[in-house]
Amino acid sequence: MAKLIFAVVIAVAGVALRQILKRMAASDSIRRPEFVKSLNLASQLAFFGGVLIAAGIVITSIFVVIPAGQVGVKVLFGNVESKPLQEGLNIIWNPLYDVIKMDARVVKFQDKYDAASKDQQIVHVTMALNFRLLPDRAPQVYKNIGLNFINVIVSAAAPEVLKANTAKHNVAEILQQRQLIKIDVQKELTEWLERYGLALNEVSLSDIRFDKKYEEAVENAQIAERNSVAADWNAKAKIATLRGDGEAEMEKAKGEAAATRLRGDAEEYYNNKVSSSLRPVIIQQQYLTKWDGKLPQFMTGGGQGPLLMLPSNLAADKK
Numbered sequence: 001m002a003k004l005i006f007a008v009v010i011a012v013a014g015v016a017l018r019q020i021l022k023r024m025a026a027s028d029s030i031r032r033p034e035f036v037k038s039l040n041l042a043s044q045l046a047f048f049g050g051v052l053i054a055a056g057i058v059i060t061s062i063f064v065v066i067p068a069g070q071v072g073v074k075v076l077f078g079n080v081e082s083k084p085l086q087e088g089l090n091i092i093w094n095p096l097y098d099v100i101k102m103d104a105r106v107v108k109f110q111d112k113y114d115a116a117s118k119d120q121q122i123v124h125v126t127m128a129l130n131f132r133l134l135p136d137r138a139p140q141v142y143k144n145i146g147l148n149f150i151n152v153i154v155s156a157a158a159p160e161v162l163k164a165n166t167a168k169h170n171v172a173e174i175l176q177q178r179q180l181i182k183i184d185v186q187k188e189l190t191e192w193l194e195r196y197g198l199a200l201n202e203v204s205l206s207d208i209r210f211d212k213k214y215e216e217a218v219e220n221a222q223i224a225e226r227n228s229v230a231a232d233w234n235a236k237a238k239i240a241t242l243r244g245d246g247e248a249e250m251e252k253a254k255g256e257a258a259a260t261r262l263r264g265d266a267e268e269y270y271n272n273k274v275s276s277s278l279r280p281v282i283i284q285q286q287y288l289t290k291w292d293g294k295l296p297q298f299m300t301g302g303g304q305g306p307l308l309m310l311p312s313n314l315a316a317d318k319k
Contacts, residue, residue, distance in 0.1 A: 010050050010053045010054045011050050011051055011053075011054035012050075013050055014046050014047050014048075014049055014050015014051055014053075014054075015047060015050060017043070017046035017047075017050070018043040018044070018046045018047035018050075019043075020043075021040070021042050021043030021046060022040065022043045058095050061092075061095045062091060062092055062093060062095055063089060063090075063091060063092075064085065064089075064090045064091075064092055064099050065088070065089055065090070066085050066086060066087050066088060066090060066099075066101065067087070067101070068087055069087070069103065069104055069105040070087065070101050070102060070103055070104060070105075071084045071085065071086065071087075071101070071102050071104045071133070071135040071138045072084060072085030072086075072090065072099045072100065072101055072102075073085070073099070073100040073101075073102060073138055073139045073142045074092065074097045074098070074099055074100075074139075075097065075098045075099075075100060076094070076096060076097050076098070077096075080139050080142060080143040081097075081139060082139050082140075083139070084135060084136065084138045084139055085099065086135070100142060100147075102133060102138050102141070102142065102147065103133065104132055104133045104134075104135045104138065105132060106130050106131070106132045106201055107130070107131060107132060107150070108128060108129070108130055109128070109129045109131065109150060109154050109155070109158070110126065110127070110128040110129070111126075111127065111155070111158065111159075112124065112125070112126050113125050113126075113127060113158070113159045113162055113163070115159075115162055115163040115166040115167070116163070116166065116167060117166055117167070117169060117170055117171050117174055118167060118168060118169055118170045118173075119170040119171060121170075121171050121210055121211070122210060122211050123166050123171075123174060123208065123209075123210060124207075124208070124209045124210065125162060125166070125205055125206075125207070125208050125209075126205075126206045126207040126208075127158060127162055127185075127203065127204065127205055127206075128203070128204040128206065129154065129158060129189070129200065129202075129203055129204075130200075130201040130202040130203075130204075131154065131193060131198050131199060131200045131201060132198070132199050132201065133149075133197065133198060133199075134197050134198065134199050137197030138197070140197055141196065141197040141198075144196075145196065149196065149197075149198070153193065153196045153198065154193065154198070157189060157192045157193060158189065161185055161188045161189050161192065162185055164188070165181055165184050165185050165188070166181070169181060171210065174208065175208070178205060178208065181205065182203055182204075182205050185203055185205070186200065186202070186203040189203060
């Protein structure tokens with residue numbers, strides 16, 4: 001529509017300029033023929049130039065090119081056509097139509113939100129949405145919402161759905177079941193945006209955090225738990241060491257007792273063998289082997305005194 005108005009303005013300007021130049025050429029103040037001729041030529045050029053430019057604007061407005069990834073919406077005096085213009089070259093025979101180009105490619109929308117968990121803890125979440133405009137519903141979106149549909153629809157739906165889902169889970173579940181929460185959020189957002197002609201591709205929940213005091217309490221609890229586990233492990237290691245030392249001492253005592261028992265059994269066996277081998281004949285033989293051939297010397301008194309054994313050298317002197 002704007003192009004057509006501009007073309008009309010150009011055409012009117014050309015006609016007006018022609019009339020002005022023609023009047024100047026017909027004026028009595030200009031008597032030189034060459035000036036008159038030049039003014040007549042200029043008036044003709046102004047007229048045809050204005051008409052050609054206006055015609056060119058009208059003709060070019062008939063051909064509309066929609067770039068890749070976009071969709072066109074035709075509007076005539078505020079009335080939106082229900083059928084969109086697709087990518088490529090489109091011919092609109094009525095030059096009065098305005099064509100609104102809308103982006104149908106995937107758009108990323110990201111923002112930070114504050115929500116509450118089931119156990120009344122504040123949850124800080126950064127959520128990103130990847131969505132796009134449905135080309136077939138572009139005229140409806142333009143008519144009912146306008147070009148600012150991201151701020152009108154998406155920015156309102158995202159926090160509402162997120163808060164509704166975080167309120168169903170406590171803090172531990174939010175940390176451990178992030179994927180399940182993401183699936184629920186994506187499902188509800190998909191249904192929400194589809195009602196307004198938008199298609200949701202993906203939802204991403206990142207940088208989930210809690211209040212500083214709560215995070216410090218969790219950190220202190222984790223440190224205490226680690227210290228408790230370390231202390232328990234050290235106690236078990238000490239008990240194992242003491243148990244190992246006791247078992248080693250016990251094994252050592254068992255070994256010494258077994259050695260003593262073996263030595264006693266060996267001595268008993270040896271003594272039994274020796275005792276069984278000492279018969280009278282063998283004893284007499286051993287005695288004779290060690291005898292030096294000398295008989296013992298005895299001396300008695302005249303009475304009934306005791307019998308004395310004298311050494312051999314004293315016996316010889318006595319004789």
